[in-house]
Amino acid sequence: MMIGDWLDIGPVDQIAPGNARTLPVRGGEEIAVFHTLDNQFYALVNKCPHKQGPLSQGIVHGGVVTCPLHNWNISLKTGEALGDDEGCVPTIPLRVDAGRIYLLREAVVGQKSTKAA
Amino acid sequence: MLRVLDWRCDVNAPMNFENGTRPDGTAERLVVIGNGMAGCRAVEEILDRDPARYAITIFGAEPRVNYNRIMLSPVLAGEKRFEDIIINSAEWYDENGITLISGDPVVQIDRETQTVIAQSGRVEPYDRLLIATGSDPFIIPVPGHNLPGVVTFRDLDDVDKMLAAAQGGGSAVVIGGGLLGLEAAHGLSLRGMQVTVVHLMPTLMERQLDEAAGWLLKAELERRGQTIVTGGDTAEIVEKDGHVAAVKLKDGREFPADIVVMAVGIRPATGLAKASGLEVERGIMVDDHMVTSDPAVLAVGECVQHRGTCYGLVAPLWDMCRALADHATGTPSGYEGSVTSTKLKVSGIDLFSAGDFSGGEGCEDIVMRDAARGVYKRVVVKEDRLIGAVLYGDTADGNWYFDLLKKGEDVSEIRDALIFGQAFASGGALADPNAAVAALSDDAEICGCNGVSKGKVIETIKAGACSLDAVRSQCKASASCGSCTGLVESLLKLTLGDDIQSGPKTVCKCTSFSHDDVRRLILEKELKAIPQLMQELHWTTPDGCHSCRPALNYYLLAAWPGEYEDDQKSRFVNERMHANIQKDGTYSVVPRMWGGLTNPRELRAIADVVEKYNAPMVKVTGGQRLDIFGIRKEDLPAVWADLNAAGMVSGHAYGKSLRTVKTCVGSEWCRFGTQDSTGLGVKLEQMTWGSWMPHKFKIAVSGCPRNCAEATIKDFGVVCVDSGYELHVGGNGGIHVRATDLLCKVATEEEAMEICAAFIQLYREQAHYLERTAPWIERVGLDHVKAGLFDDPEAVRKLAARFRYSQQFMQDDPWARRAAGEDSELHQHLAEVRPLEFA
Numbered sequence: 029m030m031i032g033d034w035l036d037i038g039p040v041d042q043i044a045p046g047n048a049r050t051l052p053v054r055g056g057e058e059i060a061v062f063h064t065l066d067n068q069f070y071a072l073v074n075k076c077p078h079k080q081g082p083l084s085q086g087i088v089h090g091g092v093v094t095c096p097l098h099n100w101n102i103s104l105k106t107g108e109a110l111g112d113d114e115g116c117v118p119t120i121p122l123r124v125d126a127g128r129i130y131l132l133r134e135a136v137v138g139q140k141s142t143k144a145a
Numbered sequence: 146m147l148r149v150l151d152w153r154c155d156v157n158a159p160m161n162f163e164n165g166t167r168p169d170g171t172a173e174r175l176v177v178i179g180n181g182m183a184g185c186r187a188v189e190e191i192l193d194r195d196p197a198r199y200a201i202t203i204f205g206a207e208p209r210v211n212y213n214r215i216m217l218s219p220v221l222a223g224e225k226r227f228e229d230i231i232i233n234s235a236e237w238y239d240e241n242g243i244t245l246i247s248g249d250p251v252v253q254i255d256r257e258t259q260t261v262i263a264q265s266g267r268v269e270p271y272d273r274l275l276i277a278t279g280s281d282p283f284i285i286p287v288p289g290h291n292l293p294g295v296v297t298f299r300d301l302d303d304v305d306k307m308l309a310a311a312q313g314g315g316s317a318v319v320i321g322g323g324l325l326g327l328e329a330a331h332g333l334s335l336r337g338m339q340v341t342v343v344h345l346m347p348t349l350m351e352r353q354l355d356e357a358a359g360w361l362l363k364a365e366l367e368r369r370g371q372t373i374v375t376g377g378d379t380a381e382i383v384e385k386d387g388h389v390a391a392v393k394l395k396d397g398r399e400f401p402a403d404i405v406v407m408a409v410g411i412r413p414a415t416g417l418a419k420a421s422g423l424e425v426e427r428g429i430m431v432d433d434h435m436v437t438s439d440p441a442v443l444a445v446g447e448c449v450q451h452r453g454t455c456y457g458l459v460a461p462l463w464d465m466c467r468a469l470a471d472h473a474t475g476t477p478s479g480y481e482g483s484v485t486s487t488k489l490k491v492s493g494i495d496l497f498s499a500g501d502f503s504g505g506e507g508c509e510d511i512v513m514r515d516a517a518r519g520v521y522k523r524v525v526v527k528e529d530r531l532i533g534a535v536l537y538g539d540t541a542d543g544n545w546y547f548d549l550l551k552k553g554e555d556v557s558e559i560r561d562a563l564i565f566g567q568a569f570a571s572g573g574a575l576a577d578p579n580a581a582v583a584a585l586s587d588d589a590e591i592c593g594c595n596g597v598s599k600g601k602v603i604e605t606i607k608a609g610a611c612s613l614d615a616v617r618s619q620c621k622a623s624a625s626c627g628s629c630t631g632l633v634e635s636l637l638k639l640t641l642g643d644d645i646q647s648g649p650k651t652v653c654k655c656t657s658f659s660h661d662d663v664r665r666l667i668l669e670k671e672l673k674a675i676p677q678l679m680q681e682l683h684w685t686t687p688d689g690c691h692s693c694r695p696a697l698n699y700y701l702l703a704a705w706p707g708e709y710e711d712d713q714k715s716r717f718v719n720e721r722m723h724a725n726i727q728k729d730g731t732y733s734v735v736p737r738m739w740g741g742l743t744n745p746r747e748l749r750a751i752a753d754v755v756e757k758y759n760a761p762m763v764k765v766t767g768g769q770r771l772d773i774f775g776i777r778k779e780d781l782p783a784v785w786a787d788l789n790a791a792g793m794v795s796g797h798a799y800g801k802s803l804r805t806v807k808t809c810v811g812s813e814w815c816r817f818g819t820q821d822s823t824g825l826g827v828k829l830e831q832m833t834w835g836s837w838m839p840h841k842f843k844i845a846v847s848g849c850p851r852n853c854a855e856a857t858i859k860d861f862g863v864v865c866v867d868s869g870y871e872l873h874v875g876g877n878g879g880i881h882v883r884a885t886d887l888l889c890k891v892a893t894e895e896e897a898m899e900i901c902a903a904f905i906q907l908y909r910e911q912a913h914y915l916e917r918t919a920p921w922i923e924r925v926g927l928d929h930v931k932a933g934l935f936d937d938p939e940a941v942r943k944l945a946a947r948f949r950y951s952q953q954f955m956q957d958d959p960w961a962r963r964a965a966g967e968d969s970e971l972h973q974h975l976a977e978v979r980p981l982e983f984a
């Protein structure tokens with residue numbers, strides 16, 4: 029059943045800890061996949077809730093990414109802006125299995141498209 | 146990581162027979178496949194409840210009785226013998242009327258006829274079948290993986306093979322730096338082998354440890370003589386005379402090996418179950434009563450998948466076995482999954498990890514480090530509950546934390562003292578650190594590094610030291626490793642109440658040290674890596690934050706040129722991508738134009754790039770060069786390749802580094818020009834480009850006091866005059882405009898360049914990260930800078946020499962390296978998703 033519901037996006041070692049990589053989606057939002065320094069994996073829509081900054085380019089610390097444009101801190105777990113800032117970016121359910129990363133297919137392709145493909 | 150809910154959860158209610166007898170009155174036949182830890186424990190649990198219920202037969206692939214598999218590590222290390230780790234002796238099987246068929250693996254399950262068939266051909270009928278086949282070591286299918294000398298670490302036979310190899314001393318390579326691999330490595334090195342551990346990830350035991358603890362573990366194992374290769378990807382196992390000889394990595398490195406241990410992970414052993422048509426995902430699917438998709442077949446242990454999880458530790462098996470026995474004897478209870486904790490069984494290394502320490506929303510990290518004792522403790526609290534813990538060096542409180550974690554107890558009461566452990570936290574009044582400190586006697590030692598007592602610290606405070614920093618400078622308490630900072634702060638509170646003055650700004654909230662402290666201690670303690678620095682200086686967060694990581698990366702780079710390896714992930718996006726990020730996520734590209742000079746070749750190349758990558762805008766910058774806007778991160782390396790081909794390199798318009806050297810035309814053309822300002826500008830830029838600095842650094846050279854190049858609002862400005870060169874420093878045309886101070890006047894270009902190099906180096910060695918020369922000079926005073934340069938007649942020469950030395954390592958064009966494919970993953974997408982309707 030996993031094959032049907034989960035999208036295999038390849039081995040974990042494609043993303044070094046402390047980094048993120050991007051996954052454009054035709055007709056949907058680009059997704060950023062993060063690998064934290066304590067080796068957790070998360071996926072978020074790659075758009076800061078503030079002014080759409082590309083979160084994949086931010087500095088990752090703990091379970092948080094700091095947006096490269098104006099330093100908002102975004103929780104990788106919940107997609108919510110931390111501290112005084114308010115806003116939230118959609119998260120994509122992710123699981124790691126036998127060294128490969130899987131995203132929940134419906135969350136990836138089922139996104140409400142905002143930009144036309 | 147997301148937990149997938151197993152679709153079978155709770156679907157089939159427990160089979161519940163009134164009595165366990167078959168129609169003909171004989172006891173039901175229970176056949177167990179797997180004579181290991183879970184299988185035998187399950188049988189024990191059943192016998193406890195109802196000894197007469199089943200006629201039991203156990204098949205075991207291993208030709209021996211059941212033993213404690215986890216103790217294979219001590220056996221390998223020579224700390225135990227096999228006899229010591231046997232769990233169920235031959236007598237146990239006899240006394241309980243159990244038929245043990247060992248050394249004869251089951252090869253087929255026929256659920257139609259309810260029989261199992263063994264390798265020997267033996268057929269055994271069952272009423273109830275229990276599958277407890279454990280898991281199989283995973284073997285990476287690299288060339289040479291099946292050579293003699295390549296072993297796994299799962300059962301006694303593996304251990305015997307390793308011991309045989311260790312006889313001859315020699316060298317061993319362990320592939321996999323997880324629990325298993327490290328225990329194998331430990332055993333083999335105790336047996337006298339030269340051990341290399343090759344681990345794919347950058348952190349050892351990354352599933353259980355964070356970066357900080359992983360680094361401590363690596364350092365300790367290296368101290369013990371093991372070679373630890375992290376980020377090592379095995380390419381092949383090299384053969385010599387039909388036997389393993391070495392392990393070769395993808396990066397070309399090769400390590401000699403008389404034996405190779407593969408410990409890269411395990412896979413639930415589901416082959417039999419799958420072949421017999423049972424539901425299998427990663428493991429054999431079971432419900433809360435360990436019943437598979439066939440009600441007559443149970444499964445337990447590492448081979449099962451329960452609520453989406455497969456386990457690799459024994460603790461969960463014990464819980465599973467209880468639920469299984471309850472169900473199999475007609476008093477169903479149900480298993481709801483386990484929280485697990487990990488300890489590493491390597492003598493002398495105390496390491497504990499449990500729960501979730503991935504941080505994130507609402508999670509609060511509490512970190513305590515004691516460099517002197519090599520201790521790192523981290524607990525994660527969420528909504529007043531403990532949800533995760535990592536301990537290194539002192540695991541005394543591991544079980545206490547694990548208990549709090551499993552029980553989900555409210556810890557708000559003991560929050561402040563939690564990290565100090567059970568003794569302290571449960572100390573009632575003492576749970577308040579201040580009270581605890583107040584209770585200390587006057588001669589109690591506060592600062593171990595400098596041997597300062599509580600009495601001495603209070604004395605110093607009463608004598609007028611009203612801030613942490615004053616205490617540090619006046620009695621040295623907490624001036625070295627900082628582990629007693631908390632105590633000193635408590636003493637300040639106790640003695641002064643609210644009259645405490647806050648000291649100079651700390652680097653960030655992750656530390657109590659100021660920028661100057663950190664820079665001093667990096668040299669004093671020879672700190673050469675970020676995790677090492679965070680440990681030695683007691684960082685209060687596991688891996689810092691977006692303000693301290695870039696600062697530390699710069700300080701280490703400046704302190705150890707050529708030695709320190711730049712940490713990409715600690716750099717702000719512009720410096721990681723070597724271009725300036727724009728509001729729409731694209732980048733701008735500014736190639737260097739030496740001294741503002743250019744030529745047709747460069748201009749053509751830029752024009753071609755603009756067309757080829759249809760850049761929406763090109764503009765002349767305020768720094769006398771061209772800025773190409775709107776380039777996508779994927780295209781950057783190709784753009785750079787084209788610009789390189791025309792001889793252009795990075796202009797570092799994105800860096801805390803040398804930006805531009807503005808010049809005016811000078812004596813070459815200008816009727817007022819007194820010196821060759823353009824030529825000197827080019828020479829200065831060629832000397833200084835590529836150097837990382839505390840903040841961006843701008844230079845200008847004007848050919849006369851009319852100063853067309855605006856040299857007097859630059860970090861270093863040269864104004865040419867008939868008799869030579871006026872050297873100006875500390876100018877800034879930005880947020881707070883500041884005109885330069887005149888540093889000195891020199892007669893020759895050579896002197897001007899030497900002093901430029903020396904001034905830059907002084908700034909690089911002394912300023913705080915993100916402090917431009919203007920605020921730096923405002924803070925320390927021009928006299929301080931002059932003293933630093935001119936008091937010692939040798940100073941300029943020495944500083945300039947240090948600058949030129951570090952430039953050797955900094956002056957290779959980052960664009961060229963990226964264009965050649967380095968760090969390509971930073972530019973490429975993982976993949977692209979094309980839903981069918983768009984494909």
Ligand code: SRM
Pocket residue numbers: 725726727733734735764765766767768769770772797798799804805841843858859876877878879880881917
């Ligand atoms: C491109 C350019 C404007 C232009 O089109 O001319 C520019 C563009 C930026 N400037 Fe500037 N500055 C540019 C010349 C200047 C100048 C004039 C000069 O250098 O002669 C100044 C005033 C002089 C000075 O710096 O002392 C200047 C003062 C600033 C400041 C304020 C610095 C300060 O200490 O107060 C910032 C903000 C900062 O650095 O923190 C800044 C920051 C920036 C950044 C990098 C903002 C950012 O971090 O993304 C802009 C990004 C440019 C991009 O995306 O390519 N820029 N900036 C100029 C690039 C020069 C070059 O060739 O490298």
Ligand SMILES: Cc1cc2nc3c(=O)[nH]c(=O)nc-3n(C[C@H](O)[C@H](O)[C@H](O)COP(=O)(O)OP(=O)(O)OC[C@H]3O[C@@H](n4cnc5c(N)ncnc54)[C@H](O)[C@@H]3O)c2cc1C
Pocket residue numbers: 178179180181182183184204205206207214215216217218249250251252277278279280298299300325328414417445446447448456457458459460462488490
């Ligand atoms: C070296 C080592 C150290 C470990 N250290 C720890 C530790 O410190 N802490 C911890 O919690 N866990 C540790 N573990 C893990 C722990 O040993 C396992 O979780 C546990 O043994 C799993 O029990 P099991 O019965 O499911 O599998 P096993 O104990 O492996 O038993 C399965 C048995 O079934 C047999 N079998 C397989 N297929 C067949 C077949 N077709 N027919 C007949 N028999 C078959 C196998 O030969 C094996 O004997 C360690 C493991 C190893 C190898």
Ligand code: SF4
Pocket residue numbers: 809810811815816817818822847848849850851852853854
């Ligand atoms: S101001 Fe001086 S240097 Fe500038 S153009 Fe005029 S003469 Fe030349």
Ligand code: FES
Pocket residue numbers: 076077078079080081095096097098099100
């Ligand atoms: S766009 Fe992310 S902080 Fe502004």
